Amino acid sequence: xxxxxxxxxxxxxxxxxxxxxxxxxxxxxxxxxxxxxxxxxxxxxxxxxxxxxxxxxxxxxxxxxxxxxxxxxxxxxxxxxxxxxxxxxxxxxxxxxxxxxxxxxxxxxxxxxxxxxxxxxxxxxxxxxxxxxxxxxxxxxxxxxxxxxxxxxxxxxxxxxxxxxxxxxxxxxxxxxxxxxxxxxxxxxxxxxxxxxxxxxxxxxxxxxxxxxxxxxxxxxxxxxxxxxx
Amino acid sequence: xxxxxxxxxxxxxxxxxxxxxxxxxxxxxxxxxxxxxxxxxxxxxxxxxxxxxxxxxxxxxxxxxxxxxxxxxxxxxxxxxxxxxxxxxxxxxxxxxxxxxxxxxxxxxxxxxxxxxxxxxxxxxxxxxxxxxxxxxxxxxxxxxxxxxxxxxxxxxxxxxxxxxxxxxxxxxxxxxxxxxxxxxxxxxxxxxxxxxxxxxxxxxxxxxxxxxxxxxxxxxxxxxxxxxxxxxxxxxxxxxxxxxxxxxxxxxxxxxxxxxxxxxxxxxxxxxxxxxxxxxxxxxxxxxxxxxxxxxxxxxxxxxxxxxxxxxxxxxxxxxxxxxxxxxxxxxxx
Numbered sequence: 001x002x003x004x005x006x007x008x009x010x011x012x013x014x015x016x017x018x019x020x021x022x023x024x025x026x027x028x029x030x031x032x033x034x035x036x037x038x039x040x041x042x043x044x045x046x047x048x049x050x051x052x053x054x055x056x057x058x059x060x061x062x063x064x065x066x067x068x069x070x071x072x073x074x075x076x077x078x079x080x081x082x083x084x085x086x087x088x089x090x091x092x093x094x095x096x097x098x099x100x101x102x103x104x105x106x107x108x109x110x111x112x113x114x115x116x117x118x119x120x121x122x123x124x125x126x127x128x129x130x131x132x133x134x135x136x137x138x139x140x141x142x143x144x145x146x147x148x149x150x151x152x153x154x155x156x157x158x159x160x161x162x163x164x165x166x167x168x169x170x171x172x173x174x175x176x177x178x179x180x181x182x183x184x185x186x187x188x189x190x191x192x193x194x195x196x197x198x199x200x201x202x203x204x205x206x207x208x209x210x211x212x213x214x215x216x217x218x219x220x221x222x223x224x225x226x227x228x229x230x
Numbered sequence: 231x232x233x234x235x236x237x238x239x240x241x242x243x244x245x246x247x248x249x250x251x252x253x254x255x256x257x258x259x260x261x262x263x264x265x266x267x268x269x270x271x272x273x274x275x276x277x278x279x280x281x282x283x284x285x286x287x288x289x290x291x292x293x294x295x296x297x298x299x300x301x302x303x304x305x306x307x308x309x310x311x312x313x314x315x316x317x318x319x320x321x322x323x324x325x326x327x328x329x330x331x332x333x334x335x336x337x338x339x340x341x342x343x344x345x346x347x348x349x350x351x352x353x354x355x356x357x358x359x360x361x362x363x364x365x366x367x368x369x370x371x372x373x374x375x376x377x378x379x380x381x382x383x384x385x386x387x388x389x390x391x392x393x394x395x396x397x398x399x400x401x402x403x404x405x406x407x408x409x410x411x412x413x414x415x416x417x418x419x420x421x422x423x424x425x426x427x428x429x430x431x432x433x434x435x436x437x438x439x440x441x442x443x444x445x446x447x448x449x450x451x452x453x454x455x456x457x458x459x460x461x462x463x464x465x466x467x468x469x470x471x472x473x474x475x476x477x478x479x480x481x482x483x484x485x486x487x488x489x490x491x492x493x494x495x496x497x498x499x500x501x502x503x504x505x506x507x508x509x510x511x512x513x514x515x516x517x518x519x520x521x522x523x524x525x526x527x528x529x530x531x532x533x534x535x536x537x538x539x540x541x542x543x544x545x546x547x548x549x550x551x552x553x554x555x556x557x558x559x560x561x562x563x564x565x
Binding site: 048049050051058060061062064065066068069070072073074117120121123124125126165168169 | 282284286288289310369370373374376377378393394395398399400401402403404405419422423426432433434462464
């Protein structure tokens with residue numbers, strides 16, 4: 001679980017651990033991550049904190065190696081870490097090229113590197129699930145959400161192509177759109193939003209767990225607010 | 231043939247790295263020939279079973295200091311066991327120094343305190359240069375240290391340090407190997423999915439491939455040491471299915487041979503077999519390996535699967551065609 005120190009990642013890690021999953025938590029800030037891991041352990045779960053930045057090329061094998069050293073073969077990889085780029089959000093023509101590249105590195109290339117490491121092991125054993133956390137910004141061309149929206153649209157397509165290439169291997173690939181939530185990221189992007197009207201990450205996490213446990217076909221893009229189970 | 235004449239007759243294989251997408255394959259047999267490893271799906275038959283070793287390669291070269299601040303290198307020799315490390319110590323020097331030319335390690339005795347970065351450890355077993363350390367840290371702290379400070383075991387003939395990503399196979403999972411199970415390096419997913427399309431079954435085991443050299447002649451004579459492995463029940467089932475339909479069991483690398491020939495049931499075990507030309511394989515029918523010349527232990531292992539003269543002829547052909555015997559080089563196939 002990347003981006004596991006706060007928001008949806010934290011809630012989803014806690015929900016999966018409560019179901020008995022042994023979770024390897026990945027985020028850049030060790031202290032925040034240790035708190036999440038300690039909380040899970042205090043409730044009888046199994047969690048390990050792995051400090052790492054998915055945007056850093058040379059950290060990909062270190063993250064995957066620590067995770068598999070600590071919890072064994074990975075059954076479910078959840079790419080949840082992502083960045084908006086600089087906030088307040090800017091028009092695309094005001095977005096520095098380097099900022100777009102950085103957003104793609106965190107939201108697209110980093111998850112791709114980890115998937116390259118983990119999906120092969122899943123395919124050779126004939127089972128595994130890769131989950132990409134998406135956004136409606138991948139579908140709707142919201143002004144000022146350019147860098148983020150582009151990265152999420154590309155990640156959705158990565159998810160579909162990977163699903164096509166891994167058809168019949170036992171490895172499934174899903175994109176899940178959690179909808180708008182009351183998170184630090186949402187506050188950074190839309191500080192004027194009415195927080196009371198937003199979904200809580202813990203509630204969304206429960207829906208995402210149901211999606212993960214469902215038999216949704218590989219390559220599917222599942223939307224939490226309209227999810228009715230399958 | 232005299233020893234001198236034999237030395238002149240031995241093939242001299244190139245020793246440089248080859249892109250994993252461009253690996254060539256010498257097919258050993260009555261009439262050896264050279265093809266591309268990417269054509270493996272055409273060389274096997276529907277109903278055959280390919281078994282890979284899915285151990286990821288650890289950054290197994292760590293650096294520490296004794297309580298007298300003397301530096302040493304610790305090369306892991308086995309998977310990390312909780313917070314215990316098993317390894318061999320080396321003195322000063324780096325990978326550019328040939329293993330056998332390294333200075334002697336500092337004296338480290340049972341009960342001594344040593345330091346690996348910020349982590350303290352106690353020597354809990356010691357036999358010459360072989361050590362077992364109990365590290366005073368949580369498992370996740372130890373793993374973080376190993377991946378932050380460790381490097382893959384380096385090959386002396388390489389000038390630039392080898393990065394961790396260069397020594398992983400396309401299906402590596404748990405980090406159990408201290409040197410890369412390199413026969414699997416050229417198995418791209420294009421080749422693996424091609425094998426499946428050709429009706430070849432794929433399956434896996436995990437074998438903790440150990441060091442190929444310690445720089446200590448006495449220790450090296452005993453290599454390979456006992457190596458832990460784990461074979462899933464599904465792999466045993468796949469072997470039984472393959473036997474029942476008349477297919478062949480093809481091992482990708484000598485570590486797979488060692489695990490399959492050692493195991494009598496699914497689960498974890500420790501491989502102690504030493505394979506040579508006199509060994510009669512019980513499980514494995516064919517093998518993909520790197521290239522090896524007479525005198526190397528891997529050559530001895532190849533000659534368990536084909537007459538030594540056939541293997542020598544194939545290696546001579548490989549040398550004539552400029553194939554590489556580097557760990558990250560070309561490959562051979564025996565069926």
